[in-house]
Amino acid sequence: MTVGLNAFLIVAGLLFAVGLLGVTLRQNTLVIYMSLELMLNAVNLAFVAFSRYNGTMDGNLFVFFIITVAAAEVALGLAIIVALFRRRQSVMVDQLNALSH
Amino acid sequence: MTDAQILLAALLTPLLSAVLIACFLRCRGTLASYVSVAAAAAICAFSYLAIQACEAGPVRAAVDWLQFGNFTVSMGFLFDGEAATMLAMVAFVGLLIHIFSLGYMSEDKSKGRFFAGLSIFMFSMVGIILADNLIMIFVFWELVGFSSYMLIGHYLDTDEAAAASKKAFIVNRIGDLGFLVGIVYAYWHFGTTNLEAMGAAVNADPSLISWVIAALLMCGFIGKSAQFPLHVWLPDAMAGPTPVSALIHAATMVAAGVYFLIRITFLFPESVLGGIAILGTSVAVYAGFCAYGQNDIKKILAYSTLSQLGYMSAAFGLGYPGVALFHLITHAFFKALLFLGAGSIIHGCHHEQDIFKMGGMLKKMPITSITFFIGVLALCGFGIAGVGFAGYYSKDAILIGSLVKENTLIFALLLGGAFLTAGYMGRLFWIAFLGQPKSEAAENAHESPLTMLIPLVALAVLSVAGGVLDLWPQGLGENIKAGMKHLHHADTDHAAAHTVHLWAMVAWIVGLVGSFFFYGVGKNGDALQNRAKPVYEFLKARLWFDEIYGFYVAKIQQRVAVLLSFLDIFLIKGLFVRGSAGLVGLVGACSRSLVVGNIHGYVYWFLAGILLLWALAAGVAL
Numbered sequence: 236m237t238v239g240l241n242a243f244l245i246v247a248g249l250l251f252a253v254g255l256l257g258v259t260l261r262q263n264t265l266v267i268y269m270s271l272e273l274m275l276n277a278v279n280l281a282f283v284a285f286s287r288y289n290g291t292m293d294g295n296l297f298v299f300f301i302i303t304v305a306a307a308e309v310a311l312g313l314a315i316i317v318a319l320f321r322r323r324q325s326v327m328v329d330q331l332n333a334l335s336h
Numbered sequence: 337m338t339d340a341q342i343l344l345a346a347l348l349t350p351l352l353s354a355v356l357i358a359c360f361l362r363c364r365g366t367l368a369s370y371v372s373v374a375a376a377a378a379i380c381a382f383s384y385l386a387i388q389a390c391e392a393g394p395v396r397a398a399v400d401w402l403q404f405g406n407f408t409v410s411m412g413f414l415f416d417g418e419a420a421t422m423l424a425m426v427a428f429v430g431l432l433i434h435i436f437s438l439g440y441m442s443e444d445k446s447k448g449r450f451f452a453g454l455s456i457f458m459f460s461m462v463g464i465i466l467a468d469n470l471i472m473i474f475v476f477w478e479l480v481g482f483s484s485y486m487l488i489g490h491y492l493d494t495d496e497a498a499a500a501s502k503k504a505f506i507v508n509r510i511g512d513l514g515f516l517v518g519i520v521y522a523y524w525h526f527g528t529t530n531l532e533a534m535g536a537a538v539n540a541d542p543s544l545i546s547w548v549i550a551a552l553l554m555c556g557f558i559g560k561s562a563q564f565p566l567h568v569w570l571p572d573a574m575a576g577p578t579p580v581s582a583l584i585h586a587a588t589m590v591a592a593g594v595y596f597l598i599r600i601t602f603l604f605p606e607s608v609l610g611g612i613a614i615l616g617t618s619v620a621v622y623a624g625f626c627a628y629g630q631n632d633i634k635k636i637l638a639y640s641t642l643s644q645l646g647y648m649s650a651a652f653g654l655g656y657p658g659v660a661l662f663h664l665i666t667h668a669f670f671k672a673l674l675f676l677g678a679g680s681i682i683h684g685c686h687h688e689q690d691i692f693k694m695g696g697m698l699k700k701m702p703i704t705s706i707t708f709f710i711g712v713l714a715l716c717g718f719g720i721a722g723v724g725f726a727g728y729y730s731k732d733a734i735l736i737g738s739l740v741k742e743n744t745l746i747f748a749l750l751l752g753g754a755f756l757t758a759g760y761m762g763r764l765f766w767i768a769f770l771g772q773p774k775s776e777a778a779e780n781a782h783e784s785p786l787t788m789l790i791p792l793v794a795l796a797v798l799s800v801a802g803g804v805l806d807l808w809p810q811g812l813g814e815n816i817k818a819g820m821k822h823l824h825h826a827d828t829d830h831a832a833a834h835t836v837h838l839w840a841m842v843a844w845i846v847g848l849v850g851s852f853f854f855y856g857v858g859k860n861g862d863a864l865q866n867r868a869k870p871v872y873e874f875l876k877a878r879l880w881f882d883e884i885y886g887f888y889v890a891k892i893q894q895r896v897a898v899l900l901s902f903l904d905i906f907l908i909k910g911l912f913v914r915g916s917a918g919l920v921g922l923v924g925a926c927s928r929s930l931v932v933g934n935i936h937g938y939v940y941w942f943l944a945g946i947l948l949l950w951a952l953a954a955g956v957a958l
Contacts, residue, residue, distance in 0.1 A: 259939055328935050335933020
């Protein structure tokens, strides 16, 4: 059985939707962060699928860049979250509202 | 010392005295009074030296004061015959009034302020006399206005004095506005405000004379000399101490307006002169009538001053500036005497000013009363067959002038004014000085101390002999002598002189005798008030000028001011200032509400932004 491109894209779309919902609805910063990574990986999956079906390496190349940048970003973001927790003893979004007027 | 240095010393000595008192002697009133009197004596001495120096010819000196581009304001002296005559009068009368103040103000609590005020006034007055250009005259003109304000309000805890000083200051500003515009116009017209330079320009080209400039400069004179329609401040100014009324509001400052006109005679065309003559004549008669409705001794004298200032401006308007100056000088002598005499009585009666509460002063205060009577006679023009007191010569000269110019209306009115003068002065004297004392204050009256009597006697001598020009010191009054000669150069003038001598004699005799019989000796009530109340009330109302001005200010000016204030608050402050600030604030409030401080809020905005961008890119929302 051959899995078609549409199947990959649907999975990628579902993953992206889950990530987006997680970003918009969840209160925990760590979960939001994970949801963001999920969205990135949904995009990665779409890239790889397109690359495979088109027989070019462009998409794969992009994916490597995204993984690298995402790794750097996660390192930074997690550090921020740890610093935030140390300071405020919470990572819940509704309590991190010091910038509201 | 050079001539200019002598003049500078005469100008700066009183300023020095004022500064000294203001800085160091405020709480040491007695010492302050001696400093001020010493300064007045120094002016006298310097004036004497300056007049000696002036005999060779006018003294001129000027320095540049301010320079803006090619416009230079200079400060300078022009010390000619007129200035010498005026300076001699101001210095001498000023010194006598300073000495009088020593006695009059001896009980006063704020002597330091009073004598500092007198000194700053002397400084300003000497400045006006010496000034050689319009701008410098204006500077010192405002300074005398300031010192007048300060001294009228000397009894600053009384409402009357506070209101009177404010009134004097504000009414003078109205006249000074015209004066200021006139100076600017004169500078634009002549390219200079120097008196001699303007005189030379007018001499070279008489078509340069402009009635607009003359009329504008006349406004300053109207304010300062309290001529119609700005005369209302002078009677109120009597709220000040009596020596101030004598010095500022009778002898010198109000006469400075006339002196100023005499200095700029050459700028006046016939039309404006005619206007001044009519103005002066009407004030002379109007104020004479007003005096009948007053019971306050100082107010009667104030209206008399108004009336005599009217005579001076009539003389000027008829084209006899020399005669106007003559009347100015003699008037200064006898009016200062009358005011100081009134001050002596007020001092003796413990600040009682109502003539119907005096009476019997002749017995209580003989020297004051006799000198006062001399002043009355001098003011009424007492004299027979060419010999008389000071006022006789100068007032008759004005009357002769009006006849020589064949201006019968002005002659008749001025002669009527002379009747009125003798009448109200007679009323004042018969009621206040003869008969029996009519109040406890008058009962306990006592003769004043020597410091007050010496000036009275000195001024009485001047009031008797001051009108005889041959007795004047060499170098003084050359313009007056020339003006008087000018009056007597034709045969018809002699006829006019005879007519005037006769009529003027009738005027003072009828006035004095008539008031003697009408008002009676030392009566309790005003005969006119008892016999013809409506007439008395009409005279007392002074043609309702104060009421009309009060109505204008309260009902018209105030309403315009309220309207303007409303426009200011509503339109400028409300709509423009608050409105634009409010608009910016609204934008700020809206954009601030976007700052929710919640990361989900920003996510939604981000999503909305992406949707909008997508819609734009796809051409959905255009």
